[in-house]
Amino acid sequence: VTPVGRRYDTVTFLSDLGTRDESAGVVRAVLRDLVPGVSVVDLTHELPAFDVRTASLALARAVAYLPECVILAAVDPSPGERPAVAIEVADGAGVFVGPDNGLMAPGVAMAGGAQRAVALTATDLHLGTPGSTFRARDVLAPIAAQLCEGVDLAELGEPVDPVLLVPGVVPLPRDEGDAIVAEVLWVDRFGNVQLNVGPEDLVRRWSLGPTSPVAIDVRTVAGDLLRRVATWVEGYHEVASGALGLVVDSSGMLALVANRGDASLEIGLAAGDQVVMTLVAESDAPEGVTTAVNLRRR
Amino acid sequence: VTPVGRRYDTVTFLSDLGTRDESAGVVRAVLRDLVPGVSVVDLTHELPAFDVRTASLALARAVAYLPECVILAAVDPSPGERPAVAIEVADGAGVFVGPDNGLMAPGVAMAGGAQRAVALTATDLHLGTPGSTFRARDVLAPIAAQLCEGVDLAELGEPVDPVLLVPGVVPLPRDEGDAIVAEVLWVDRFGNVQLNVGPEDLVRRWSLGPTSPVAIDVRTVAGDLLRRVATWVEGYHEVASGALGLVVDSSGMLALVANRGDASLEIGLAAGDQVVMTLVAESDAPEGVTTAVNLRRR
Amino acid sequence: VTPVGRRYDTVTFLSDLGTRDESAGVVRAVLRDLVPGVSVVDLTHELPAFDVRTASLALARAVAYLPECVILAAVDPSPGERPAVAIEVADGAGVFVGPDNGLMAPGVAMAGGAQRAVALTATDLHLGTPGSTFRARDVLAPIAAQLCEGVDLAELGEPVDPVLLVPGVVPLPRDEGDAIVAEVLWVDRFGNVQLNVGPEDLVRRWSLGPTSPVAIDVRTVAGDLLRRVATWVEGYHEVASGALGLVVDSSGMLALVANRGDASLEIGLAAGDQVVMTLVAESDAPEGVTTAVNLRRR
Numbered sequence: 001v002t003p004v005g006r007r008y009d010t011v012t013f014l015s016d017l018g019t020r021d022e023s024a025g026v027v028r029a030v031l032r033d034l035v036p037g038v039s040v041v042d043l044t045h046e047l048p049a050f051d052v053r054t055a056s057l058a059l060a061r062a063v064a065y066l067p068e069c070v071i072l073a074a075v076d077p078s079p080g081e082r083p084a085v086a087i088e089v090a091d092g093a094g095v096f097v098g099p100d101n102g103l104m105a106p107g108v109a110m111a112g113g114a115q116r117a118v119a120l121t122a123t124d125l126h127l128g129t130p131g132s133t134f135r136a137r138d139v140l141a142p143i144a145a146q147l148c149e150g151v152d153l154a155e156l157g158e159p160v161d162p163v164l165l166v167p168g169v170v171p172l173p174r175d176e177g178d179a180i181v182a183e184v185l186w187v188d189r190f191g192n193v194q195l196n197v198g199p200e201d202l203v204r205r206w207s208l209g210p211t212s213p214v215a216i217d218v219r220t221v222a223g224d225l226l227r228r229v230a231t232w233v234e235g236y237h238e239v240a241s242g243a244l245g246l247v248v249d250s251s252g253m254l255a256l257v258a259n260r261g262d263a264s265l266e267i268g269l270a271a272g273d274q275v276v277m278t279l280v281a282e283s284d285a286p287e288g289v290t291t292a293v294n295l296r297r298r
Numbered sequence: 299v300t301p302v303g304r305r306y307d308t309v310t311f312l313s314d315l316g317t318r319d320e321s322a323g324v325v326r327a328v329l330r331d332l333v334p335g336v337s338v339v340d341l342t343h344e345l346p347a348f349d350v351r352t353a354s355l356a357l358a359r360a361v362a363y364l365p366e367c368v369i370l371a372a373v374d375p376s377p378g379e380r381p382a383v384a385i386e387v388a389d390g391a392g393v394f395v396g397p398d399n400g401l402m403a404p405g406v407a408m409a410g411g412a413q414r415a416v417a418l419t420a421t422d423l424h425l426g427t428p429g430s431t432f433r434a435r436d437v438l439a440p441i442a443a444q445l446c447e448g449v450d451l452a453e454l455g456e457p458v459d460p461v462l463l464v465p466g467v468v469p470l471p472r473d474e475g476d477a478i479v480a481e482v483l484w485v486d487r488f489g490n491v492q493l494n495v496g497p498e499d500l501v502r503r504w505s506l507g508p509t510s511p512v513a514i515d516v517r518t519v520a521g522d523l524l525r526r527v528a529t530w531v532e533g534y535h536e537v538a539s540g541a542l543g544l545v546v547d548s549s550g551m552l553a554l555v556a557n558r559g560d561a562s563l564e565i566g567l568a569a570g571d572q573v574v575m576t577l578v579a580e581s582d583a584p585e586g587v588t589t590a591v592n593l594r595r596r
Numbered sequence: 597v598t599p600v601g602r603r604y605d606t607v608t609f610l611s612d613l614g615t616r617d618e619s620a621g622v623v624r625a626v627l628r629d630l631v632p633g634v635s636v637v638d639l640t641h642e643l644p645a646f647d648v649r650t651a652s653l654a655l656a657r658a659v660a661y662l663p664e665c666v667i668l669a670a671v672d673p674s675p676g677e678r679p680a681v682a683i684e685v686a687d688g689a690g691v692f693v694g695p696d697n698g699l700m701a702p703g704v705a706m707a708g709g710a711q712r713a714v715a716l717t718a719t720d721l722h723l724g725t726p727g728s729t730f731r732a733r734d735v736l737a738p739i740a741a742q743l744c745e746g747v748d749l750a751e752l753g754e755p756v757d758p759v760l761l762v763p764g765v766v767p768l769p770r771d772e773g774d775a776i777v778a779e780v781l782w783v784d785r786f787g788n789v790q791l792n793v794g795p796e797d798l799v800r801r802w803s804l805g806p807t808s809p810v811a812i813d814v815r816t817v818a819g820d821l822l823r824r825v826a827t828w829v830e831g832y833h834e835v836a837s838g839a840l841g842l843v844v845d846s847s848g849m850l851a852l853v854a855n856r857g858d859a860s861l862e863i864g865l866a867a868g869d870q871v872v873m874t875l876v877a878e879s880d881a882p883e884g885v886t887t888a889v890n891l892r893r894r
Contacts, residue, residue, distance in 0.1 A: 017785065018641050018644075018784075018785035019615065019640055020640065020642045020643075020783065020785060021640055021643075021654050021782070021784060022610065022639040022640050022654045022655070022657060022658045023784065023785070024640075025610070025637060025638055025639030025640055025658065026639070026657075026658050026661045028637050028638070029608060029639070029658065029662050029663065030659045030661050032606055032635060032637050032663050033661070033662070033663035036605065036606075036635075036663065049785060049786050050786070050856055052752075077832075077856045078831075078832060078833045078855075078856070079831060079832070080830065080831030080832065080833040080834070081833045081835075129846065130844060130845070130846060130847060130848030131843065131844045131845045131846045131847070131848060132830065132831050132843075132844075133788075133831065133832065133843060133845050133846050133851075133853075134845075134846035137661065137846065138846070257745050258840070273668075
């Protein structure tokens with residue numbers, strides 16, 4: 001390999017390794033050992049175990065905020081099945097290093113798409129360590145270190161045509177009769193329920209804008225249909241106590257929210273659940289909305 | 299804005315953003331991007347959601363141990379209601395950046411009080427990002443970065459009279475007849491129960507010192523009164539198995555503790571609970587104390 | 597004390613302080629304050645409270661991957677009983693700083709054994725802080741900082757003969773009739789069950805190699821004996837759905853694993869549990885194994 005001088009000074013690291021044992025720390029230690037001057041920015045290590053979809057969306061939400069860096073992504077339910085890959089984006093402003101299982105695909109797309117990709121088949125560059133189960137430590141960390149040192153992608157293994165990489169699965173909303181059938185992308189720590197619908201979808205479909213009420217139909221676990229009305233507001237503080245709001249969240253998507261409360265608990269929604277949105281027929285005035293919600297709550 | 303050269307090389311960061319998703323990591327990434335040479339010291343991101351009091355006490359306990367730094371504090375149940383603020387303390391040895399909701403008040407007081415304050419109304423200094431819900435990322439992080447770069451408080455927005463900042467709520471113990479009525483400030487991971495009573499309070503009231511027994515009355519969830527005797531000891535190892543101790547804890551407050559056990563579980567206490575302390579009438583000898591505890595346990 | 601110039605630029609930090617409050621963060625802040633240029637690599641702070649054995653194994657697994665550094669280890673159920681110690685290993689490539697309770701012993705052994713040790717009795721080098729309960733902040737952090745600055749072990753307190761340090765407890769497997777009686781060392785976040793048996797034990801005892809089936813007998817909580825067959829495979833992906841595998845894990849030990857599943861849940865094993873391994877009498881063919889497992893599951 002031919003290091004050409006420090007290329008990246010930051011490794012952004014996310015995984016499902018958890019924080020209850022030393023696993024994620026050992027990966028940080030390997031990076032510290034191999035490239036002492038490089039900073040590690042931990043995004044999170046408590047992504048649900050094996051949950052490639054949840055992790056891929058977390059990474060995609062973060063991409064726009066990262067410095068030039070190597071991204072080490074380790075949610076890897078089957079490390080033995082397929083070689084890990086490195087994917088270069090944005091004329092080298094970033095390189096994603098991780099499994100080829102769709103984990104990195106939405107983030108790569110957010111960064112403008114894959115320009116070059118390589119399967120990490122040059123095993124002499126990996127750590128000569130026991131077992132084959134801890135790829136973040138044994139493969140991804142040393143490769144990330146070498147990328148930081150300026151080693152070119154081409155030296156890491158066999159080139160891969162970017163179109164052959166495993167794609168990500170980002171569900172799109174669909175129109176169905178009068179309704180928009182949406183899906184929950186993410187529930188954050190506060191119970192805010194991010195949908196795969198942006199404000200532009202409501203504008204396009206119904207010419208709605210802020211202060212507009214939208215009917216939200218959710219299928220409960222028991223199979224019943226729960227109807228709530230949510231009003232499109234500017235921020236949490238505009239949501240009346242006990243009511244539901246729709247805000248443009250920090251990813252630019254619409255989220256169902258409560259005011260200092262947990263909207264996901266109140267309406268029983270988790271990531272992957274379906275939400276059917278329709279236009280509210282009654283008065284659009286916030287007063288009317290509040291009434292509607294109260295009535296429907298019985 | 300007029301950067302005058304690196305002023306702070308550390309940002310101390312605490313929040314209720316959690317660690318299960320990328321939120322706190324994205325704030326770190328923004329800081330890394332804007333001020334690459336600055337270190338981030340994470341205090342914790344698992345403060346209970348929306349719990350300004352718990353967070354304000356955690357920050358206050360930490361303040362004496364911080365280097366010169368910018369403190370980024372994000373426990374912010376209502377980001378839209380009131381502008382965030384920056385508060386300068388100790389002739390510029392530190393600047394607190396966060397919501398004006400009392401979160402920072404006890405820490406500011408520990409640092410000698412607010413000398414200057416400003417509302418972060420210069421929105422052109424914030425990130426131009428979607429939504430208005432993620433103030434830690436979009437307002438606090440870029441402002442912290444600018445403070446690190448030497449930008450003066452006055453350039454960040456409208457000055458605020460420090461006496462008009464929302465105060466913190468730190469409960470004080472009170473004398474009631476023969477008793478000191480105390481409150482639980484904090485239960486740490488080990489179940490140690492920090493009270494809002496210092497050793498000087500026992501000395502002042504009862505001229506007590508180490509090895510003295512104190513009766514502890516706690517109202518149980520069922521409404522009964524539970525009486526235990528706790529002996530003031532130097533360390534956990536002096537607490538007999540099954541007994542309760544009172545130690546001067548790492549904040550200089552009295553804490554109810556067990557020896558390798560969880561005192562909070564044993565006596566059913568959580569932050570905010572009331573504890574009534576009285577002098578034990580019987581012999582002050584440790585032997586006597588042990589007996590008293592055993593008797594009362596029946 | 598006589599600092600001789602920066603000796604270590606990294607402090608590796610693990611503890612049972614948890615991450616729900618500021619405790620571990622305050623230790624990081626003290627290090628940042630005392631030795632601003634030193635990086636802290638967090639291994640984990642969520643080790644079970646007071647659990648010296650679990651923590652000692654986590655540290656031992658990490659040691660081979662650490663850079664030259666000071667290791668600050670804080671799982672310390674009885675801080676008042678015995679002075680903390682510093683232990684030098686590998687001609688000064690590392691110094692362990694922590695309680696003398698066996699926590700560091702397996703890690704020290706992994707690093708080649710203690711060469712020098714000292715009790716941290718020079719209290720003037722510690723922080724002059726309230727209480728005596730937070731030794732990580734008040735003793736271990738300032739001592740780690742001084743070691744980074746080049747202060748020699750001899751200046752930190754009274755020398756201790758390394759053979760008098762409290763030993764670690766690492767259980768060894770034993771032969772019992774036809775069986776190997778093993779113990780669970782660790783269950784990782786994914787439910788992989790690390791045993792205290794290495795692949796060389798199976799080779800020595802039964803001349804087994806990969807693709808060999810091994811009978812696994814586990815005593816259930818109800819006292820019954822559960823028998824499962826596990827096949828020695830190269831990786832998770834070779835384990836059939838619903839079956840158990842044995843893999844050489846990332847520490848070089850054998851672990852019971854499932855394919856994208858939680859083996860510990862399925863067979864009800866936790867750290868410290870006993871596992872009896874015997875040779876499977878039936879055909880060694882993988883087909884036969886699968887049958888055996890299914891039969892025994894009834």
